[in-house]
Amino acid sequence: MASALIRPGVFAVGAKDWDRRLFDSLIPLPDGTSYNSYLIRGSQKTALLDTVDPAMENVLLEHLQELGVGNIDYIVAHHAEQDHSGAIPAVLKRYPMAKIVTNPKCKGFLIDLLRVPAEQFVEVQDGEALSLGDRTLKFIYTPFVHWPETMVTYLVEEKMLFSCDFFGAHLATSDLYVTDEGHIQESAKRYYAEIMMPFHTNIEKNLQKLQGYDIQIIAPSHGPIYNHPEFILKLYHSWVFDEPKNIAVIAYTSMHGSTQLMVNHLNEALEKRGVEVKQFNLADSDIGKLAMALVDASTIIIGTPTVLAGPHPSAVYAAVLANALRPKLKNAAIIGSYLWGTRAVEVLKSLVPNLNVTLLDPVMIKGKPKEEDYAALEKLAEEIAGKHAVK
Numbered sequence: 001m002a003s004a005l006i007r008p009g010v011f012a013v014g015a016k017d018w019d020r021r022l023f024d025s026l027i028p029l030p031d032g033t034s035y036n037s038y039l040i041r042g043s044q045k046t047a048l049l050d051t052v053d054p055a056m057e058n059v060l061l062e063h064l065q066e067l068g069v070g071n072i073d074y075i076v077a078h079h080a081e082q083d084h085s086g087a088i089p090a091v092l093k094r095y096p097m098a099k100i101v102t103n104p105k106c107k108g109f110l111i112d113l114l115r116v117p118a119e120q121f122v123e124v125q126d127g128e129a130l131s132l133g134d135r136t137l138k139f140i141y142t143p144f145v146h147w148p149e150t151m152v153t154y155l156v157e158e159k160m161l162f163s164c165d166f167f168g169a170h171l172a173t174s175d176l177y178v179t180d181e182g183h184i185q186e187s188a189k190r191y192y193a194e195i196m197m198p199f200h201t202n203i204e205k206n207l208q209k210l211q212g213y214d215i216q217i218i219a220p221s222h223g224p225i226y227n228h229p230e231f232i233l234k235l236y237h238s239w240v241f242d243e244p245k246n247i248a249v250i251a252y253t254s255m256h257g258s259t260q261l262m263v264n265h266l267n268e269a270l271e272k273r274g275v276e277v278k279q280f281n282l283a284d285s286d287i288g289k290l291a292m293a294l295v296d297a298s299t300i301i302i303g304t305p306t307v308l309a310g311p312h313p314s315a316v317y318a319a320v321l322a323n324a325l326r327p328k329l330k331n332a333a334i335i336g337s338y339l340w341g342t343r344a345v346e347v348l349k350s351l352v353p354n355l356n357v358t359l360l361d362p363v364m365i366k367g368k369p370k371e372e373d374y375a376a377l378e379k380l381a382e383e384i385a386g387k388h389a390v391k
Helices: 054-066 088-094 104-114 181-210 230-241 258-272 287-296 313-325 344-350 371-389
Strands: 004-007 010-012 015-017 033-035 038-041 046-049 074-076 099-102 121-123 129-131 136-141 151-155 160-164 217-220 247-252 276-281 299-307 331-338 363-366
Touching (some): 004 217, 015 054, 054 088, 074 088, 099 104, 104 121, 181 230, 247 287, 247 313, 258 276, 258 331, 287 313, 299 313, 299 371, 313 344, 331 344, 363 371
Parallel strands (some): 046 074, 074 099, 099 121, 160 217, 247 276, 247 299, 331 363
Antiparallel strands (some): 004 010, 010 038, 015 033, 136 151
16 A cells, blocks of 8 residues: 555545454445545645544554655544544644644544544634645535534645545545446445435535535545546435435345245235335345445335234344435335234334335234235235335
């Protein structure tokens, strides 16, 4: 690994984490990730934009040494989460005169998380500019993309946006720029689904806010740089603004086969009616793939057997996940089985207050499905197809 020249005086100095497979002890990283940090040398001042995860602070310091960086005047902190900010103490130890440039809310978070002295900070307001001599940094607040303190930086002379988590992708790659658009689209969509989608209304406002800028390069905090930014801007516009598609997501688990039979029948019934189905067995599915499917879906169906009178824990997790991600779903349904009694429907309904959906009539059956149960699933499929057809 080495630092890389992006534009004259602008360098990528972050770190690639090829082997990391879990983020926040929660999010799968099938392709690793990167912690992107950027150095900008102006004619008078030098700025470091973000740092790296503490586990890789030595990589960042080596890159700075490789470039012969004797002084850093400013450390721009876009976001307080430690994969961006965690190496700030190490950088300050080497460059003690550096000032941390950030907004007031991020300053408070960094003091709480890293115990950095308050006098080390320079606060900037939304739209404020900072001169490095022949380079100008303009700071743009982008709250709740994805934390409340997040901001981005626009390098005026290069028409370059340092977008923090905005437009990012958990992807370790040796490419400085996007070269495989299919691969980056999947990684970026996974990133959007798992991290950004709960804040899609805020993202909508911030996308509109960025329309006033001529952006020719987007340098995010994770993944490769977009030297053709219209690609990712178009994708984000679709994910945020487009209406849900003719897609039904079935997230289910089955212990002894009854719920599996129901899911199989419902899948076929939906397909016969022209509905695209994305089916996930919660026992072994990649939860990131489920999140990605929810970006475009109109309907979610949760399938569950009954465990101790309630839904299976995997079904509970699926409901909690959907509720947290807040996709643009229009409908939701619950199917499943029981033997002597169940409260599965009541419990699952109580877990999705954030979903602005029509709750369709559940299909909960006793034991193995009978002809009338399959007929009920056919009716549910008909209802879902009808709702998808209404524009």
